[in-house]
Amino acid sequence: xxxxxxxxxxxxxxxNNCCDKAQYKDAKPLEKFRLYLHLAVCKACRKYTQKNRKLxxxxxxxxxxxxxxxxxxxxxxxxxKTYVQDNV
Amino acid sequence: MxxxxxxxxxxxxKYSDYLFxxxxxxxxxxxxxxxxxxxxxxxxxxxxxxxxxxxxxxTWLISILKRKIIDYYRKINSRKGKAExxxxxxxxYNEGEWLEExxxxxxDRTAEDEMENNELGLAILECLDSINExxxxxxxxxxxxxxxxxxxxxxxxITPSNLWVIIHRARTALAACLEKNWF
Numbered sequence: 001x002x003x004x005x006x007x008x009x010x011x012x013x014x015x016n017n018c019c020d021k022a023q024y025k026d027a028k029p030l031e032k033f034r035l036y037l038h039l040a041v042c043k044a045c046r047k048y049t050q051k052n053r054k055l056x057x058x059x060x061x062x063x064x065x066x067x068x069x070x071x072x073x074x075x076x077x078x079x080x081k082t083y084v085q086d087n088v
Numbered sequence: 089m090x091x092x093x094x095x096x097x098x099x100x101x102k103y104s105d106y107l108f109x110x111x112x113x114x115x116x117x118x119x120x121x122x123x124x125x126x127x128x129x130x131x132x133x134x135x136x137x138x139x140x141x142x143x144x145x146x147t148w149l150i151s152i153l154k155r156k157i158i159d160y161y162r163k164i165n166s167r168k169g170k171a172e173x174x175x176x177x178x179x180x181y182n183e184g185e186w187l188e189e190x191x192x193x194x195x196d197r198t199a200e201d202e203m204e205n206n207e208l209g210l211a212i213l214e215c216l217d218s219i220n221e222x223x224x225x226x227x228x229x230x231x232x233x234x235x236x237x238x239x240x241x242x243x244x245x246i247t248p249s250n251l252w253v254i255i256h257r258a259r260t261a262l263a264a265c266l267e268k269n270w271f
Contacts, residue, residue, distance in 0.1 A: 020256050024230065026237060055263050062209030064232045067108045071122055075129055076100045082133045083096050 010034045015045045023056045092141045094148075096133060101221065103149055105228065106213045110150065113206045114157050124160060128153045146214075208270065215265035219258055226251065227258040 010018070018035040021027040027035070039046050104125060111121040131152050139148060216224040226244055229235045230251070237248055246254075 016256065017252055020252055020259065023259075024234075024237075024255075051263055052259060055259060055266070058208060058266070059212060059231055062205050062212055064105075064109055064209040064212060065112065066105050066228055066232050067122070067125075072100050072104055075104060075126055076097075078126065079096050079099060079129055079133060082130060 008034055008037055010038050012038070012042060012045050015039070015042065016048055019045070019049045019052055023052055092144050092148075094136050094139050094145060096129075096136065099129060099132070099145075099149070101225070102217070103146055106146065106210060107149065107153055109206065109209050109213065111153065111157065113202065115160065120160065124153065124156045128156050131156070211266065211270050212262065215262050215269065216258070218265060219261050223254045223258055226254050227262075230255060 015035055015038040018027050018031045018038075022032060022035065035049075039049060107125045107128065108121060111124055112118070115121055115124065128149060132149055135152075143151075216227065219227075222244070226240060226246075229240050229243070230237070237251060240246075241248055241251055
């Protein structure tokens with residue numbers, strides 16, 4: 001019994017961690033199973049999971065993009081060059 | 089002492105993603121967006137001495153970018169020749185079509201949604217300002233770029249459990265900030 005408990009029961013801290021991973025599809029099947037088992041008994045974590053999913057949906061909906069790294073590097077060099085020129 | 093000051097060395101890290109997402113919905117072309125941002129940075133450096141510190145750095149940069157976007161449209165418009173002006177409704181053959189044309193069409197609604205989604209994106213980026221810069225960068229790599237956990241860990245020299253703690257804190261902060269500023 002205690003072995004099974006140890007294998008499947010997790011605390012809220014661990015559950016939130018699994019939930020975060022699940023948002024990025026990084027949770028292993030066992031972790032997911034533990035999470036759902038925990039959610040069945042814990043109202044606080046159900047709420048957290050709900051909020052977390054909503055945040056993921058919002059981020060997906062916003063279609064955010066980042067600039068390519070090489071562009072950023074280029075801009076940085078440009079700024080440093082101009083900035084130094086102006087201040088010497 | 090002014091409430092805000094400029095720190096050009098941090099502009100790219102702090103604002104380039106924001107400026108990019110702001111521009112991309114307005115010009116709809118990556119290359120053009122990148123050029124406009126680069127022009128914005130240069131123009132900002134040139135007029136840095138006129139910055140009075142009344143607005144935040146971001147607001148100030150956006151106001152310059154707005155001018156650049158307007159200039160861009162002026163330029164491509166003059167290239168095409170004069171802007172066309174069409175007046176339909178005084179012409180006879182168009183009579184009777186008036187009411188139908190007033191019905192909102194599906195396309196308009198999606199355009200509005202797109203705008204709102206973009207504003208949401210900008211709000212998210214603004215909220216990320218409140219957390220540690222490095223953590224924000226890690227969060228963006230993971231969430232927006234969708235990079236592998238392992239790749240990010242190598243890039244930033246952290247362990248996976250570090251990463252998840254950072255992601256967790258960022259998500260909590262972001263959720264709280266959006267709740268306050270978006271709804």
